[in-house]
Amino acid sequence: MKGGENTNAVEEAVAAAFRAEWGQVVATLIRVTGDWDLAEECAQDAFAQALDRWRRDGVPRRPGAWLTTTARNRALDVLRREAVGAAKLREVAVTAREEPSDGRETDTDDTDDSGVRDDRLRLLFTCCHPALPIEARVALTLRTLAGLTTPEIARAFLVPEATMAQRLVRAKRKIRNAGIPYRVPPAHLLPERTTGVLGVIYLLFNEGYAATSGADRVRANLCGEAIRLARVLADLMPDEPEVLGLLALLLLHDARRATRVDAAGEPVSLEDQDRSLWDRAEAEEGAGLLETALRGGRPGPYQVQAAIAACHTTAATAGATDWADIAGLYGELERLVPSAVVRLNRAFAVGMAEGPDAGLALVAELADEDELAGYHLLPATRADLLRRGGRPREAATAYERALELVENEAERRFLEKRLAECRSG
Amino acid sequence: MKYVLFVCLPESDEVTRPGEGLTARLRPPDDATTVRARDDEVLLSDGPFARGEEYVAGLDLVEAADLDEAVALAARHSAALGGGPVEVRPVWD
Numbered sequence: 001m002k003g004g005e006n007t008n009a010v011e012e013a014v015a016a017a018f019r020a021e022w023g024q025v026v027a028t029l030i031r032v033t034g035d036w037d038l039a040e041e042c043a044q045d046a047f048a049q050a051l052d053r054w055r056r057d058g059v060p061r062r063p064g065a066w067l068t069t070t071a072r073n074r075a076l077d078v079l080r081r082e083a084v085g086a087a088k089l090r091e092v093a094v095t096a097r098e099e100p101s102d103g104r105e106t107d108t109d110d111t112d113d114s115g116v117r118d119d120r121l122r123l124l125f126t127c128c129h130p131a132l133p134i135e136a137r138v139a140l141t142l143r144t145l146a147g148l149t150t151p152e153i154a155r156a157f158l159v160p161e162a163t164m165a166q167r168l169v170r171a172k173r174k175i176r177n178a179g180i181p182y183r184v185p186p187a188h189l190l191p192e193r194t195t196g197v198l199g200v201i202y203l204l205f206n207e208g209y210a211a212t213s214g215a216d217r218v219r220a221n222l223c224g225e226a227i228r229l230a231r232v233l234a235d236l237m238p239d240e241p242e243v244l245g246l247l248a249l250l251l252l253h254d255a256r257r258a259t260r261v262d263a264a265g266e267p268v269s270l271e272d273q274d275r276s277l278w279d280r281a282e283a284e285e286g287a288g289l290l291e292t293a294l295r296g297g298r299p300g301p302y303q304v305q306a307a308i309a310a311c312h313t314t315a316a317t318a319g320a321t322d323w324a325d326i327a328g329l330y331g332e333l334e335r336l337v338p339s340a341v342v343r344l345n346r347a348f349a350v351g352m353a354e355g356p357d358a359g360l361a362l363v364a365e366l367a368d369e370d371e372l373a374g375y376h377l378l379p380a381t382r383a384d385l386l387r388r389g390g391r392p393r394e395a396a397t398a399y400e401r402a403l404e405l406v407e408n409e410a411e412r413r414f415l416e417k418r419l420a421e422c423r424s425g
Numbered sequence: 426m427k428y429v430l431f432v433c434l435p436e437s438d439e440v441t442r443p444g445e446g447l448t449a450r451l452r453p454p455d456d457a458t459t460v461r462a463r464d465d466e467v468l469l470s471d472g473p474f475a476r477g478e479e480y481v482a483g484l485d486l487v488e489a490a491d492l493d494e495a496v497a498l499a500a501r502h503s504a505a506l507g508g509g510p511v512e513v514r515p516v517w518d
Contacts, residue, residue, distance in 0.1 A: 131492055178515050179426045181491035189493065 022147035027119035241296035245303030251286030271318035356389030
């Protein structure tokens, strides 16, 4: 494509390149300059230049390589002008020369002994380093890898912009001052750190998933960002079943996203959702990835949760859900990550598979669990099983108890509706 | 990089344990004196500057390539103390 392209097409190309390449450009610039702020600045500058230059010269064949080279040259300029860090300057200059004309990098950096070498992966592992506070890990990942702006991240996490800016500044300072290494962790740390990265991506997705109202667009977009990051990770670590398991889980949940609330923004329970509106393609991709992951023969919590999500998403009707299968999977999950919340979910699945009484017996065993003290879903689950067992008066009492504990307004209205049904029926 | 590892014990523990390979072993906080100098006046008080659930029982000054390496050294001290906390702090260059 040469010159004469209309402005819109170029703007679209830059926007597409931004989504696809921002993380890679920043990640490479951090590696070669060691300076996170400079890396972001130069990446921003490269995208600004792209708008201009691509309009004039056409969109390059490899936009990512063009952007990286442009950002790197910019960094070189800045460092030259500041004339600080002469050694750093040489390093940037050397890496710039090593880059072949097609923009593909020769791999000269052998600091990783994990055998995985990609700048985005280095960046992701560094952003998710356990020495950083969890909110900072999430924010830094969104800023540097996903390219969200500080105001966008602040809005997504419902904190003032200044607070978010400060959080990012502090995180970058700690990385520099405390000597958090910019690398994919060595083999002996890798499994644990990978779990940490998956945790950050999952948290990101859940933040978005929890956003229900239409006004909450930025928050809802977090689901898309989490899926994009999970895809990058799955691309870079295709042999890690849990990485594929997480991506599968996110896709299977996301496929149902549109039907989780009704037009008025009220939550709709899984059995009442309009299954014809679920995103079939997304669900099938998730199910396919899960199969690939399970073939690895190393099950983990994300794979098991994805399998549970798949049971729901692939059932043609709510009535066709294989609850016995789900109960078995929760049992497996409980073995992998012992938790009272998982046991509560299993109790419900058993109630659905074998009848409410079987579920209620298991719920009763959880009454004294500290982990569930004050958790509204304990009485709410009990209430739901009682309701299904045709014991509306006892169910109403349990719903009242759940209503004393619930904090989320939408969930409160849902429980109130159920309570009213029990009282009237 | 240089890091200082503050090796801590629960307040209830009598310190005899931390010692192996530390740059400095510290006597218990009861033996501490805190000094503040203000307007030509030197104020002394008995005990450490802050009382917490844990107290610093020893210091280790270590050289490590990065935080991961320093954390590995800290983990060794922590394990030797049956899980006592160790604060890892980089030293100004």
